[in-house]
Amino acid sequence: MAYSVTTQTPASRIAAIAGVILISLLIALPFFAGRGTIQDMFFILTMLVLAQFWNLLAGYGGLVSIGQQAFVGTGAYALFGVVILWGVDPVPAIFCAGIAALVIAVPTAFFAFRLNGAYFAIGTWVIAEVVRLLVAQWKMLGGGTGTSLPRDATRDMWFIESIESTLGLRSAAARDVLAYWLALVLALATIGGIYWLLRTRRGLALAAVRDNTEAAKSVGVDAGRMKWIVFLTSAFGTGLAGGLIYMQKARISPDAAFSVTDWTAYVIFIVVIGGIGTIEGPIIGVLVFFALQTLLADFGSWYLMTLGVLAVVVMLVAPRGLWGLLSEQTGLHLFPIRRRLTGGKLASSEE
Amino acid sequence: MSILSLKSVSKSFGALTVTDDASFDVLQGQALGIIGPNGAGKSTLFNLITGNVRADGGSIHFEGRDVTRASAMERCLIGIGRSFQIPQPFEKLTVYENLLVAATHGRNLSEAIVRDDCADILERTELIRRANVPAGRLSLLERKRLELARAMATQPKLLLLDEIAGGLTEGECQALIRTIKDIHARGVTIIWIEHVLHALTSVVERLLVLDFGKVIGLGDPEEIMASREVQEIYLGIEV
Secondary structure, X not given: OOEEEEOOOHHHHHHHHHHHHHXXXXXXXXXXOOHHHHHXXXXXXXXXXXXXXHHXXXXXXXXXXXXXXXXXXXHHHHHHHHHHHHOOOHXXXXXXXXXXXXXXXXXXXXXXXXXXHHHHHHHHHHHHHHHHHHHOOOHHHOHXXXXXXXXXXXXXXXXXXXXXHHHOOOXXXXXXXXXXXXXXXXXXXXXXXXXXXXXXXXXXXXXHHHHOHHHHHHOOOOHHHHHHHHHHHHHHHHHHHHHHXXXXXXXXXXXXXXXXXXXXXXXXXXXXXXXXXXXXHHHHHHHHHHHHHHHOHHHOHHHHHHHXXXXXXXXXXXXXXXXXXXXXXXXXXXXOOOOEEEEHHHOOOOO | OEEEEEEEEEXXXXXXXXXXXXEEEEEOOOEEEEEOOOOOXXXXXXXXXXXXXXXXXXXXXXXXXXXXXXXXXXXXXXXXXXXXXXXXXXXXXXXXXXXXXXXXXXXXXXXXXHHHHHHHHHHHXXXXXXXXXXXXXXXXXXXXXXXXXXXXHOOOOEEEEEOOOOOOOHHHHHHHHHHHHHHHHOOOEEEEEOOOHHHHHOOOOEEEEEEOOEEEEEEOHHHHHHOHHHHHHHHOOOO
16 A cells, blocks of 8 residues: 555644634624724734744744844834835835835844854844834934824725725724734734645755754755745734734834834743644634733733743743643644655554 | 765864864775774764864865865755764654655655655664654664664765664664665665674775774774774774
């Protein structure tokens, strides 16, 4: 009997069907949910995108960056820049946000790749601070105090008019719906794209580099190129998310857009709690994070302390996160990437 | 015809010279054994040949091509495969996926094309039943076999084995020797560093002795083993 390879598991087939139903529900959500729910979902989806890209970097690429706010901020400012200075519509401007982050990522990688481990992490943070300080000098976009998107730009955005008439909403609510749908598209494209990458031979190479760089090079893997691919992809996606987040906020300042707490610390929390190195982990993590934030919103700094304590406990008890714990107990994989060899001499008795 | 040629290759780590003016040729299809005491610079010599460490001086030619400055990845692509002394598996990947990385990247082919080759190598190295187990869960013998299997998956013309028999029982060692003989019989040139001398001499046709980074003997295994220097090094006999 010949050999064959499969990645599917019975659970993954059920998950795929459930996924299609869930996606349909999410697409239809603005037709029956209120504005508050839409804003919450927008927050969850954009944080999920940031978490998936940080996970790609750290969990698969072994590149622990604490400077992702550089790309959120750069993307956000690029969006404001092209909208305010060139009169570009905010929706296509999101794409410019991704490109701008990509452009910043090239020199960032050039410097940061000379560093390893903890030095790399600190290096990325320093670079993010440098970018923040530079952007704060940009007087045309409000310097250190920031600026807002012009009213007519947000009112006349692409798709806004049809959303207003279809759903019978006012301009501000319609903007939230638009932002939500764009966030949904971005989140699905991110998860789909990362899943696709991991199933190609590049994904194998990425895992090999993460597990053992020297051995990976010795079997013909271009480890340097893999790092570049992962870093630039993450920067682009993080920039897109940054642009989208600030398109929805319509108000920006350097301190908010380059916040290490909002765009990196929370994101790391989400990935670590959920389970690093898995696609499922950040999804679980973002839900836990949102629940905690909602429950503890009124407790001020107790909220941050609780997050910290919880992160420490999870790291001690379940170093591979909640999803890691669950999939270890049950063998469950919703996004299976493991290539299982079957048939041949494995047909009779499988271990 | 020589497949590998080293000319005056040297390497120092700080004040310590680990490879001292090493020159030798390995012929196409030959099996060369390398012996020497601990710290003689055997593994460094391997790292210089595979590109994991760069030479300070001298030149290395593979199939007539100067590869002195080529990276480890480039040398793998042109046909130099290796195993590591301390097994370096991709721990979170399965045994099959470990081979898949090597075969798809080392030979630049798609996963579907190399599937049967990888399964065949797993059968020959007696790892097939462990194909879907994460490499991190393997025993020492299995890790050694995986080192060999993964190197084979890149389809090397020259295969470097670094102490692959160390720590194995006699029975396990015999099985490993059979596998290596089988690879050699298929025309692959082999360079093998080994302390388990009877395993080494049952396969190799030539023997190289390294001491303090210097090549102090190269030739027929029996003659080399009988020579005065080797006796001194291995048995501590003052001659």
